[in-house]
Amino acid sequence: METSSSDTPSHLLLAFLHSQSQTALTRLYQRPSACLSIFRLLGPLERQIVMNLLWLESVIPAATMAAWVPQDSRQAYEHSLSILSRLHLLPRSAAKLALNSTLKTGLRHAIVGGGSSGSFGVPANSDESHPPPSVETLDAYALERWETILHYMVSSGTGRSPTKPSQAVLVLLQRSGLMASVHGGALQITSLGFQFLLHPPHAQLWELLLQYLRMVEERQMDLVEVLSFLFMLSTMELGREYSVEHLSATQTAMLEDLRDYGIIWQRKTSPTRFCPTRLATTLTSSSPPLPTAAGVTSSSQAQGFIILETNYRLYAYTDNPLQTAVLNLFVSLKSRFPNLVVGAITRESVKKALANGITADQIISYLTTHAHPQMRKNKPLLPVTVQDQIRLWELEKNRMKSQEGYLYTAFASQADYEYVLHYAKQLGVVLWESSPRRCFFGTLEGHPNIRGFIERRTAGHA
Structure with a gap:
């Protein structure tokens, strides 16, 4: 064995x-x-x-x-x-x-074979007036829906207004930690969300579906029925329509959600039938879930499309809006041509990415993963000076931290100062201290206890 x-x-x-x-x-x-x-x-x-x-x-x-x-x-x-x-x-x-x-x-x-449970789906009766969509149509539909989700993630916080996914998708992105609500209520991509963009489409799809599975109980859905439907879809035939009549109530309710993700296609005039897309039929297989001729799995991405020079200039040989939007998260874009984007990695562009929760290692990982074949002849693959500078900009950001609290000063004597300081240290709320100046800085949470201690001590001396 x-x-x-x-x-x-x-x-x-x-x-x-x-x-x-x-x-x-x-x-x-x-x-x-x-x-x-x-x-x-x-x-x-x-x-x-x-x-x-x-x-x-x-x-x-x-x-x-x-x-x-x-x-x-x-x-x-x-x-x-x-x-x-x-x-x-x-x-x-x-x-x-x-x-x-x-x-x-x-x-x-x-x-x-054997049994008649309809576990693999029940094909819908043929309708000559409404033939099933072609595989090409299904691929285009799945790609459009999936890229809408990814494009919204990478365009968040940039001032642009990309096509907005459904509210159910937005809730899923927020609950999974891929996006977070910032001031004004707008959603913005998180560090976890950027890491999500580095994953292949198959892993991305299952990460979202797992969050969907974790939410079924609060939506009062039957988890077994949800899993059964996903598994049923993974065994269906691409380009064939199936009947809705034999689905359970939970599975029928799932149809709208799965349409939002591009997993199924459904004709508005025929709600009694649906058609799985390639995203559905490859759920449990190793085949690519999206067409390989376009989109996020295009040949440019598979082979690598980024060239980075030692002077921080970046050339991306791509015409994909999604790839360009991802680069815009940490690159200052200068020029765009039909199949080429030119930009530079600057202190401002990296600081913007760091402020959005993207880490230096994630930026370097993305550049390495999508490096052009010409770049892969270099050792090391990325210029060391650029890698070091990106990390230095991150250290610069992390050098100073702010925290709310209270400054305690103007003690009557050194003994009073040390007595209160000792009490605050026992509570574990001291952030900074200066004995020569007779002052220390405590956390916001520890202030009520310290204030009460000072008031009791003052009253005892009165």
Whole structure:
């Protein structure tokens, strides 16, 4: 049995599923589409263990399975068993191994067929007057919706007015910490949001969906039904319309949300049917979730498009508005041409980025990730002087910190000063002190206690 070391589950969703109860997961495993989708999300070793047990009609001694594993791979094997156990796919007993019977039945149906649960969706009847949209139309729709979200994030706080996503999307971005409300109530991208932009589209999509899953309880939605629908979408056929009639109430309510993310396409005149986009059909696969010919997964981004010189000048060979908007977060843009953007990394542009919560390491990481192939011949890849200066500008920003509090001064004697200072230090509220000047600075929270202590001492001497 081949093994590979892994400290965490191979997919973000698996960690979320680990926190769910056995009852909820067993309900989920009643859907063959969910069984197949979770199998896809497992790592190679976990999938191999599941397949070894799937067609066995009886339990197998754990020692028999362990005998197939080389000695130097035992740790990875034990870790995989732990992942499967936390998903309640295997019993927690170490003596014998057997797949969860509900999952075994569902996965068998998914592989060889059988059953009539509609777990993989029910195709809608053909309508010659309204044929299903082409794959190209679906790709363009998904790309437009997804880039609307990303473009709004990177354009926040710049004074521009990009197309605004729906209110539900804005709430999701805020609750996930990718954007935060600033003075005036406007949303602005956070440091976490900029890090989010560095991730591939597939990871970005699941980060938003995980936040959506965390919010289902307060929205009084059934988590199992929500997960089942996402897994159902991941097994559907791109370019085919499906019927809404067989969906549960929770799943029907999800249609509007998923339209906002570009995950499904729905004709306004035919609300009884919907069509999954590529964002949906690739949810549990390794295929790219967006068309590779345009947008955030364009060839310019895949190959790298940024050239950075030692004089801080930057050339970006791109015509993508989203990539340009990301650069505008930390670059002072000077000129724009049909397929080229010219700018410079300046103290002001970096300070603006730092004020928005973007870190120096994130800026350097973005420049490194998207460096032009010509740049990759350099060692080091980015000019050291530029990297050092970006970090120095960050240190300059962090050199001084402001904090509200109270200054205590004009003590009658050195003894009074030291007595009150000792009390304040016991409370742990002293931020600064100067013995020659007989004064110290305390926190805002500690002021009531210090004031009361001084008043009691003064009254005692009266």
